[in-house]
Amino acid sequence: MFARVALIGMGLIGSSMALAMRRAGLAGEIVGAARSAATRDTALRLRLADAMFAEAAEAARGADLVVLATPIGAFGAIAAEIGEVLEAGAIVTDVGSVKGMVLRDVAPHLPLNVHLVPGHPVAGTEHSGPEAGFAELFENRWCILTPPDDAEAAAVDKVAELWRRMGAKVEIMPAQHHDLVLAITSHVPHLIAYNIVGTASDLETVTQSEVIKFSAGGFRDFTRIAASDPTMWRDVFLNNKEAVLEMLGRFVEDLTALQRAIRWGEGETLFDLFTHTRAIRRSIVEAGQETAVADFGRRQPAQGE
Ligand SMILES: NC(=O)c1ccc[n+]([C@@H]2O[C@H](COP(=O)([O-])OP(=O)(O)OC[C@H]3O[C@@H](n4cnc5c(N)ncnc54)[C@H](O)[C@@H]3O)[C@@H](O)[C@H]2O)c1
């Protein structure tokens, strides 16, 4: 599909893309950029790339597809570095967890003859770095593309086809809508996990390690999410501020309602909510996880809501 693919950033997502593209034979040559010599060596040892460069511009030179796969806070500076060396007709895409900011930070640095097709594979783990990747990561998972209004259809189709051949299902939507949906399905859940693990660790001084000792159930699941990369998630919250604050506001209101229900012994309120949420989980599992994003927001309002 592409003669030379440049992966800027060779962490979990970059390395998984390299492996998935190699497996499906989608790139003549894969090159990568990583700032640290250790990452460049690891990428070469694992045969993720045919060549690794310290500078993003060196990797992007001559590439017909450039993928930004670093934390999103670095996108603007990288786009400024590669803007001048990009070939006419090249496609630039990204895998960032927030999409509105790509149009803001990346688009202004690209020449008019280069196609920008932002993307977000909704698949990941709490692990980071070039050794964390695996070729199956995107299988049967959504990849959301958020092309700008004036994007060339052929470039969008090509990026969509790339993701399909890596095993993903593709959906296209406006960047702003993506950021609102992902705020509630991914960003706020991560904030809740970071917060509850932080609160528990504050209590730990009081309970003397009981938090760790008894963390076999629900809390343990939160600690997996709270182990996610700090740089990546700092950048997500700084760059999806409005949508996260909007969803967090609703979350706090609903939490307050639950607090009241507990205080006043309103068992029916609790039971009804827990029954509803159990049904959501079951429908996600039955659909193989993929309805989580697509069906967001379609809940029927409860009586009096
Ligand atoms: N981890 C996930 O679950 C997940 C899922 C979907 C999308 N994403 C998005 O994918 C992107 C990469 O995430 P990841 O999980 O692969 O992170 P990661 O930490 O595993 O890898 C990021 C890599 O980028 C490198 N890097 C950082 N700044 C750089 C710079 N200025 N120039 C060159 N390299 C730089 C880091 O050294 C690291 O190797 C992020 O934008 C994230 O929002 C992550």
Ligand SMILES: O=C(O)C(=O)C[C@]1(C(=O)O)C=C[C@@H](O)C=C1
């Ligand atoms: O499964 C996990 O570890 C994830 O957090 C993956 C997850 C998510 O929230 O679903 C995290 C961030 C991404 O942008 C996409 C996927």
